[in-house]
Amino acid sequence: MSPDTAANSYRLGPDERGHFGLYGGRYVAETLMPLIREVGAAYEEAKNDPAFHEEMGRFHKHYTGRPSPLYFAERLTAHLGGAKIYFKRDELNHTGSHKINNCLGQILLARRMGKTRIIAETGAGQHGVAAATVCARFDLPCTVYMGSVDIDRQAPNVFRMRLLGAEVRAVESGSRTLKDALNEALRDWVANVHDTFYIIGTAAGPAPYPEMVRDFQCVIGDEARSQIAEAEGRLPDTVVACIGGGSNAIGLFHPFLDDPDVRIVGVEAAGHGLESGEHAASLTGGSPGVLHGNRTYLLQNDDGQITDAHSISAGLDYPGIGPEHAWLKDAGRAEYMSATDAEALEAFQLCARLEGIIPALEPAHALAWVIRTAPDLPRDHILVMNMCGRGDKDVFSVGEALGIEL
Amino acid sequence: MSRIAARFEALRKADRAAFMPFVSGGDPDFDTSLAILRGLAKAGADLFEIGISFTDPMADGPTVQAGGARALAAGMTTKRVLDLVRAFRSEDDEMPIVLMGYFNPIYRYGAERFAVDAKAAGVDGLITVDLPPEEEDELRGPVERAGLDIVRLVAPTTDEERLPFVLERASGFVYYVSIAGITGTRSPTMADVQFAVDRLRRFTDLPVAVGFGINTAEQASAVARIADGAVVGSALVREIGAGGPDMLDRVNGLARELAGGVAGART
Numbered sequence: 001m002s003p004d005t006a007a008n009s010y011r012l013g014p015d016e017r018g019h020f021g022l023y024g025g026r027y028v029a030e031t032l033m034p035l036i037r038e039v040g041a042a043y044e045e046a047k048n049d050p051a052f053h054e055e056m057g058r059f060h061k062h063y064t065g066r067p068s069p070l071y072f073a074e075r076l077t078a079h080l081g082g083a084k085i086y087f088k089r090d091e092l093n094h095t096g097s098h099k100i101n102n103c104l105g106q107i108l109l110a111r112r113m114g115k116t117r118i119i120a121e122t123g124a125g126q127h128g129v130a131a132a133t134v135c136a137r138f139d140l141p142c143t144v145y146m147g148s149v150d151i152d153r154q155a156p157n158v159f160r161m162r163l164l165g166a167e168v169r170a171v172e173s174g175s176r177t178l179k180d181a182l183n184e185a186l187r188d189w190v191a192n193v194h195d196t197f198y199i200i201g202t203a204a205g206p207a208p209y210p211e212m213v214r215d216f217q218c219v220i221g222d223e224a225r226s227q228i229a230e231a232e233g234r235l236p237d238t239v240v241a242c243i244g245g246g247s248n249a250i251g252l253f254h255p256f257l258d259d260p261d262v263r264i265v266g267v268e269a270a271g272h273g274l275e276s277g278e279h280a281a282s283l284t285g286g287s288p289g290v291l292h293g294n295r296t297y298l299l300q301n302d303d304g305q306i307t308d309a310h311s312i313s314a315g316l317d318y319p320g321i322g323p324e325h326a327w328l329k330d331a332g333r334a335e336y337m338s339a340t341d342a343e344a345l346e347a348f349q350l351c352a353r354l355e356g357i358i359p360a361l362e363p364a365h366a367l368a369w370v371i372r373t374a375p376d377l378p379r380d381h382i383l384v385m386n387m388c389g390r391g392d393k394d395v396f397s398v399g400e401a402l403g404i405e406l
Numbered sequence: 407m408s409r410i411a412a413r414f415e416a417l418r419k420a421d422r423a424a425f426m427p428f429v430s431g432g433d434p435d436f437d438t439s440l441a442i443l444r445g446l447a448k449a450g451a452d453l454f455e456i457g458i459s460f461t462d463p464m465a466d467g468p469t470v471q472a473g474g475a476r477a478l479a480a481g482m483t484t485k486r487v488l489d490l491v492r493a494f495r496s497e498d499d500e501m502p503i504v505l506m507g508y509f510n511p512i513y514r515y516g517a518e519r520f521a522v523d524a525k526a527a528g529v530d531g532l533i534t535v536d537l538p539p540e541e542e543d544e545l546r547g548p549v550e551r552a553g554l555d556i557v558r559l560v561a562p563t564t565d566e567e568r569l570p571f572v573l574e575r576a577s578g579f580v581y582y583v584s585i586a587g588i589t590g591t592r593s594p595t596m597a598d599v600q601f602a603v604d605r606l607r608r609f610t611d612l613p614v615a616v617g618f619g620i621n622t623a624e625q626a627s628a629v630a631r632i633a634d635g636a637v638v639g640s641a642l643v644r645e646i647g648a649g650g651p652d653m654l655d656r657v658n659g660l661a662r663e664l665a666g667g668v669a670g671a672r673t
């Protein structure tokens with residue numbers, strides 16, 4: 001799919017079968033197929049129901065804390081001496097990241113569908129916490145699948161989920177990280193199709209999830225668009241976000257896709273470096289394949305076996321990427337860069353000292369690209385970065401990486 | 407006539423169902439796996455389902471996952487699974503062989519090349535778990551040109567509105583997934599199996615095999631009274647996984663029991 005030339009738009013995807021060009025689709029076992037189609041139909045209906053949006057808007061205002069501010073990072077801008085840097089502050093959302101935007105939308109849909117049990121997967125634990133949060137609020141039982149490796153490195157979030165009443169199930173299969181948590185959640189879903197709704201945490205999975213999650217996250221870009229217009233009287237020159245599965249990024253990007261003068265940059269996790277082979281950069285270092293219900297770029301070997309991702313950030317440690325990003329990459333509308341563990345750690349500390357904001361390790365990757373790039377840009381270049389999560393959850397792993405005993 | 411059609415035809419005439427064991431190709435390693443296949447054939451298997459392992463088998467429970475992981479650890483690849491089929495085929499030209507797996511390894515291999523190579527190796531049919539009819543176009547052409555059957559899965563969740571759409575694209579036989587769930591976890595009730603198979607027969611003349619959750623000779627026998635084939639995977643794979651010097655004997659022993667249960671079911 002090149003941009004629909006008649007409408008000249010990058011914002012029309014996916015097609016009715018859930019494809020973004022070559023990517024996306026519904027690659028699931030027959031047992032799930034009828035159910036996935038049911039979710040698709042229910043979402044189609046909800047999307048066109050003003051009452052659905054009104055309820056979501058109400059919760060966003062009073063529960064999530066939206067709109068999140070668009071903040072001019074003055075000291076960082078002065079320090080780097082180039083582009084004018086704004087943060088879209090989704091780290092101020094209830095639960096500390098953009099994940100709540102999506103969970104709120106999906107749980108309202110689950111309720112509409114009459115589902116009585118929620119499952120979710122999580123890597124960093126941010127999505128798990130957001131899912132557990134909305135489940136507490138709407139009084140639905142919640143089971144969160146989490147790789148045992150991630151349970152070890154994100155202990156505070158595990159405890160938060162339990163406080164919120166969720167059951168956290170440790171996943172011991174495969175590499176025991178996010179991709180395996182997703183497998184296990186899909187297996188649970190297959191076995192409990194009658195009453196269970198699966199809240200997927202990123203813009204991946206089988207259709208309609210990539211589209212649905214994107215739509216729920218577009219509140220980020222929609223707000224940013226009007227906020228920057230108010231602050232600067234024009235569109236930004238560059239928008240940038242980190243990429244795990246791609247949900248915060250597509251939420252920021254999508255409302256700008258049809259503004260050809262806006263440069264769009266996604267930043268993947270380069271781990272120990274792209275050449276080391278230990279990274280999570282599926283777009284920059286992967287190839288097309290089929291995993292978790294959709295076709296997209298994957299980290300895989302020549303035999304089509306999925307290889308382990310590596311990143312200091314558990315939230316980016318995923319060997320796939322949402323299919324819409326795969327399409328945007330091939331279409332050339334968005335650029336995909338990467339930042340290493342070490343660069344993210346630097347950015348993490350710099351942001352804390354200069355702006356009084358401790359970023360999550362995930363957006364610290366986007367920030368690392370900003371730090372690398374902004375000095376060479378003119379002072380009137382406006383750059384909007386999604387500060388999609390706060391770093392409280394990461395202080396232990398950062399301490400460890402810096403060799404500091406906490 | 408294809409090997410699959412010939413086998414089901416012969417069994418129909420003999421008024422008995424097929425015993426269809428599933429093992430991952432190369433579990434626990436290439437040579438042992440070949441020995442296991444030979445043993446299964448001798449024990450009375452009527453059709454083989456051989457798994458192409460995948461790192462992320464979303465429809466499989468812990469037992470089959472572990473079998474696949476053993477095969478991958480032993481260096482199995484899609485090509486080596488075809489080698490395994492070729493090795494078995496050189497000794498047995500009649501056993502129908504269906505490969506079962508997930509799409510990504512096939513996609514990476516190249517659908518066209520895979521279909522041609524699989525046919526040449528002696529494969530008869532293909533089950534691609536995560537490739538529903540909606541997404542199968544890129545594989546269907548090559549597979550049909552090569553002359554392989556596309557075996558379709560039907561699940562308890564597949565309703566009557568959807569059934570014709572799925573069955574229209576099926577050949578060889580239909581694989582009824584007897585539980586809404588993953589392999590090796592629960593077992594169906596025979597009343598449910600009866601109901602589902604009766605329903606399927608109203609929509610198709612293809613043989614109907616039933617799998618997922620069949621672990622014992624009694625269960626296999628009960629299924630064999632209802633359907634045209636009983637698939638047993640996890641119970642066999644569990645024995646392979648338990649290992650030990652008598653592993654082959656135990657696998658063969660279990661296979662003989664299961665085959666006996668199926669063969670004697672209707673007498």
Ligand SMILES: Cc1ncc(COP(=O)(O)O)c(C=O)c1O
Pocket residue numbers: 097098123124125126127201202203242243244245246247248249314315316360362363388389390
């Ligand atoms: C704060 C934060 N940012 C980003 C991500 C990555 O996800 P996505 O790419 O879907 O935004 C995560 C995932 O856990 C996260 O917690």
